[in-house]
Amino acid sequence: MGATIPRHRLFSMRNTLVRALILAVAMFAIGGIFLPPDVDVRAAILKTAASAREAMTLQTPMGRPESAGWGPDGEPGEQDVAVAGDEVQPTISNSSHVMTCGYDMERLKRWQELYGLEEIFEYTKRYVQARREDIPRKSVTRLDQDFLADAVKVVDVNKQYQAESCPEPLIAPVTMSPFPSTANASDFMFGVSTTYKRFIDPRTSSINEWTYWLTDGKGKSNGGKLVLLLLDASDDQLEDAHSKLANVGIDVDVYRSDPSLIMAVRYLDLAPKLYNHPERVNKKWLVICDDDTFFPSFNGLADRFAQYDHEKPMYIGTFSEDVNNIQRHGSQAFGGAGVFLSVPMAAIIADRFESCSSDHKIRQSDSGWGPQGDIMLRLCIYDNSEVRLTLLNDLWQLDFLGDPSGFYESGVKPLSLHHYRGGIWHVAYPWHYTKVAHACGEDCTMQRFRTADDFVIANGYSIAYYPRGIDFDLNQIEATFRPAPDDKGWNLDFMMGPQRPPLRKSGRKIAWELLEANVNEDGSVSQVYVSKRKDSRWTNGDGSPMNNRDGIIELVWLPE
Template sequence: MPRIPLHRFIAIAVVAFFLILSYYHEDVSQTFVPAFKDTPVEDHVSPPSPPSPPSPPSPPSSPPSPERKPENKPENAPATTKQVAQAHETQQAETSKVELHISDVDDAAFLHDVLKKNNVEPDINYVMRTIRYITDAKERPMLTNTSQELFPLGWKKVKLDGINKLPVDTLDPLEIHVMKSPRPDEIDASELLFGVSTTYKRFNDKVEGPVKEWVRWLTDGNGTSNGAGLVLQLHETTDEQLAAAHKLLTDVGIDATVIHSDPSLDMPGRYVDLVPILYSHPSRASRKYLALIDDDTFFPSLGALMKELHSYDPDKENYIGTLTERVDFIMHDRVPMAYGGAGVFITNPLARTLIGLPCLDVNPLTGEYTESGFQGDRLLYHCIKNHTSITLNYLPRLNQLDQWGDPAGFYEAGHQPLSLHHYKSWHHARPEISHLVSDACGESCVFQRFGFDGKGASKWVLNNGYSLAEYPTGIHWDMSKMESTFDLGDANSWASGKEDVRLAFAYGALREGLSHTGKKRAWEALGGRKRADGVVDMIYVKRRGDHRWIGEHEKEEDRENVVGTGLHRAWWGLWSWSSCCMWYMLPVHSMSVDCSWLAGVLGLDDFGMRMKMGGEVRIEIEMGDEMIWDKWGWN
């Protein structure tokens, strides 16, 4: 065996020293890169089972009058400026750093808690798989097929009331290749300022309240703001409620300013009034884009959204948004406006122009707005159209989601949406749970599809974060087309041999829906958590009484069916001693040390270290083309 030169021996000894130190000494490991703090994970409580979706009302033949006649107050903008400045100054003085703590909870207890909160019986058929993401894919395909079998060992019957530990996944992790994209703790959204107008009752409601969703895209997921600002305007709210709302937001890490709405304005007026409020915000000078949103607007890919917004010069007047997906709504409204629930983005120059326009002027004879608008987004559009030459910059990846019924067709289509809307009313989804997978694999993998083999001819598709679907007889249709699962209402108007094309503008031709055919069975995400080691656990459930997944001659199963997944990050990297001595991470301990001085002393320009980490750690130390140390299988 060849002798190792002295300088190489010293390098190996230094690496070994830091490996041992970081693994066994918590204080030292946290000195360099603070590990996750030990805190309870936020509970993701599902709302009660919703009633059957109502038939959507026909579009009104004429706009209704505003709910309250607003006063035309020219001094409104200066008053708003003063109000926002004072509120921001006071609230920022009261704000203290809030830490969200993350801790490991026993797997069986966690699963039992999720199922209990969602009224799922404890006697279940259970299976679990571990997935490791490798961020080396060049693109994000609509469907990534693998040759891996998903559940080769089958299901196990489990009574959660009688066990302390769940069956362990003894198989090697499934490896999935994804495109590198930022995780929530890697996003700087400081160029964005959002404005929302709602009521305290709705804000504080256990089901309708938006904080559990906002915390996913307005913070880093660990209790600190991601830089984005939020201005919350509350209607008919006391000072005590205002303070309580502000405390609730800042306690979870959201950079929020909470103010009273103008009591003289109705709902459309309060919406448009957000423009001068945002423009007068103390942080506005550092923001590039101002956004008007609903309290049920969700942004699952904030990094991708900002990349799209960068196509529009923030120093010019820009009005950015999307239309509704419904062709019938577009033809009825006949206005190419940005629909508010998907998110309406304006630049500072446009906001400055709008403040000087009579957007909220009222006709004294009719009591209605002179700009014509019974909805806030339409009132804003008419003010822009009637007084400027600016037209809508169409951003189709924003989503209004104006359809009722089962939303699976949209969420299982493999797209990377920039916004979501109506997920608590027109349809029901849990984006705050789905978004948890971004902590493991980055924002681009949310709702990404991965295909696996099953037993015999069956195929499985993981719609990441939303559902896991089995196709027992295989897939014999074009998966690039969206499945028709929606309820658009008023079906009789599309009879007499006419095809329903109301969603064709947004989604293209839809493929046939598979519910009640026996060709598809789906497990939907009911819960999830991020553990202290960075692993994300997801729980997917197929309810025993869900008749969508029972074919014509099939019988109902006698148990609930539950799938658990453990999602691991896998890092690949190659570093030169000229830039870094080492980067090392175990499930709890992490550290980073700059040892460029050592490289200079020892002349180790040809020295590199490659690591693959997740639930396992692989470390390879190389000098030139010679492998000198290789260790596999640490836990």
Template sequence: MLSSRNRILTLVFLFLVASALLVHFYFWTGSGTPQETVPATEESKQQDPCRQRLGRLKDLNVKFPIKCARRDINIMPLGAKRPSVTNIDEPLFPKLQIVDPGKDPILEHCMPPMSLEVSPLPNKETVDASNILFGMSTLLSRLEDSIPFLERWLAHTHAHLFVIVINSEGDRELDTKKMAEIQSQMRDLGIMTSLTEPLDKNDDMARRYFSLVKLLYSKRDKLTRWIGIVDDDTFFPSMPSLLTMLSHYDTTQPQYVGGISEEWWSVVLYGLMAFGGAGLFLSLPMAAIIDSNYQTCRDQSGSSAGDMRIVECIQWHSNVKLTPVPSLHQMDMGGDLSGVYESGWRPLSLHHWKADWWDDKRRDNWFPLNVMHLVADICGECFLQRWRFGGDTVLSNGFSIATYPNGITNDELRKPEHTWLGPRPVPDTFNPGYVHSIGEMREPLKMGDEKRQYMFLDAEMVEGRVRQFYLNGGAGEELDTLFELVWSAGK
């Protein structure tokens, strides 16, 4: 017979065995939550959104304490075309919590990851734009500023970029050492770049721009089908989409392809021409016509705009007319461009990300498209794609999250919100300013009462996921609010 001491030890042993079996059962069957039965490991903390720490917030330029919420998103690439807006019944974010900078906060409120549908992801490894020679004319300092943006859309595409550079309009003596450093830097980033001095050192800006056609035509090879001329603040969100657009045209024939201005005033002033900032594309036969008449066109034109000199030469020496592509955006609009970026459009190009155009002193107003566009590494063609959550919240991916206290309908979202300045008046015209390019618009909403914007603040790639941050500055004594979205490739 067992002694009392042995009986107690036996009971303790059996209790421990039973407890271990129970934990094992709960863990492997999913009948319970592992965190309730065993200590949370670092791996389980990463898998459970409720245990995500928010230490990254300390690296952001935000004021504490701050209200915040977070949501994980898994993307689902489907064969359907991208809609203007996709409706989701559930809310985007859980309950807000206040974060104190003196602590290492853990999310107290969370929701399961959300799955969102996107267009099929392009295979970036197979992108081949070797049939395009791109050209640009700019200042050496402006080119250096543009490198991170050029890297986003041009690196590793096999397209070659030729850049005519000068120091400034008042200083034509080139810093060849600096030129070599920048060229080497761009090539190290995967941008096939060649920097060169002007064909004629006495050329002004318009003549340098026009001379790009001659320069690029002389650099053609057996793969070249297109010459593309851009500004240093032109941005192409999707090289595969650009290539698809160009593939629709017969490059054995003269082709003149580009985007006109969104503003009727500019169209009336300059005519139906391809505006250079939107991207101007010439097939090789078209470039050959300009090249063979280069000196005549150079001497005959008195235009102060390089893209205007190109269209003049085409008109003087051919019957070719512009083929306008509406999704190539010149962005001749000032002020608050929210209505454009929140429109649900799928732009082939965006211009004037250097806000205030040629004013380099106001860099705080530049659109950080290179960072805004980072989410495309996860979801491909989803940059600026729109989702409406619960009828009152709209995500314009990479630009903003907007909430509407009175709700917002699909019919309202169909019409861009006219938030920007203008238009400049054109006497004796039936076009009120943007009808030809944008169509019907809706009046701007009153901030606070009718709309609240959480603007894109920052993004980063972490362990194969993209973390986005959107910020709304609180009015008066109200705390700022920060939303975080974490994008992952769906399984």
């Protein structure tokens, strides 16, 4: 067996047989005291025990191997074909939300097909009760409960199972942070330049992401303004883009960008475009960003910018995490993380745009990788004012390659994310990660919860299990990724601190990563975490897989 799940003792109160026996003994004692003398106490005890056994049977899917989990190769039994019954009633949680632990085989089949799982896989469903308290956000919050309340179950999507009763939910203390629906972005106007092809392609479209941080989640604008420039778009395409965004509640104006300008100049041109927009008079901050820039906690972002003086020229952003890129391109705001200009700062750029975009400046902005818009913007500001960059390191450019889990599992509360659409960069799904904020507030996105049995929930990103315990510093980022193109071993230390060694292929960690999340009608949030037995990261030192099956963990976060 590779990564062995901790099994509960025979006489644990979580063991349904033990609960049945204790119930029978309790009834015997009560009966001996309170039952009338003409009642057959022995018969009453036998009846009680039979009822307890019946309840016990309903709580376990028929034929489910009790030891199913990481390592054993047992197959589901013949009796698994029994049709599920409705005998088990939904459980009411402390928050009065209904908890149901039946087996929705249509949903499990959809997940199996969508995520390429084998037909027989492990499935665990766990409820988490958010408890909002007047506490600071912690990078890691220790819980005194086990993550696994019972043995891991194995399901075959071609069979049916009886419902089970739900274990008590995990209790997760979280801060009293605001919900995404309360964000007020009315001080901000955002400028993005992209192509219609990227806008419309489901793999690169930003409609869902923009809906999260530019609306209240209910079809209304949160006050933020988007100015979208599309390269070489037709009139019909401009109208289509506007309709798609307006229909989800985004306040947007869509324009055709000038195809005669090179990319770096089109990027710089966003500053005067925003400054000359008629709604600029109502804004404090004009923001240049990429179509894959994401703001996961807009309340936090707005609170941070309320601390700056918007009435004076200000240029705010962050460096690349890779010192090689700073050396190569310069000490400047890297645009994918978001570049924030006060209105007076944008006025200077708009006034000097022609000189700042001259042929000489284009050549000057070429760092060997072609002309760079970030460099042109920095030169325009530095050549025409005494303003210098104000660093805001909670913005993240994310200039790295490979497995991003070390960053997303670090407990960080980012104000921006970038480079998550794949290609040469990493793949991530921030629109899904942040849905949990609707149940527990912005601060709990990517917050970590460590359970008593050595699971760590990086909320919204992954659930990791450490079968040999956690004997390393969780406050250090795991080095799962690498800088590009030159890895000197310390490139990322400047922004991330020295990283601890990765645990892939060590037998010390196995993780399920979030691929889907949904906000339910009752306000709870369901998260689907997936792990595959053939994932080359989750192997023992000898190369054998830590798990003999694919697996799904479904977490359901209950609001208060």
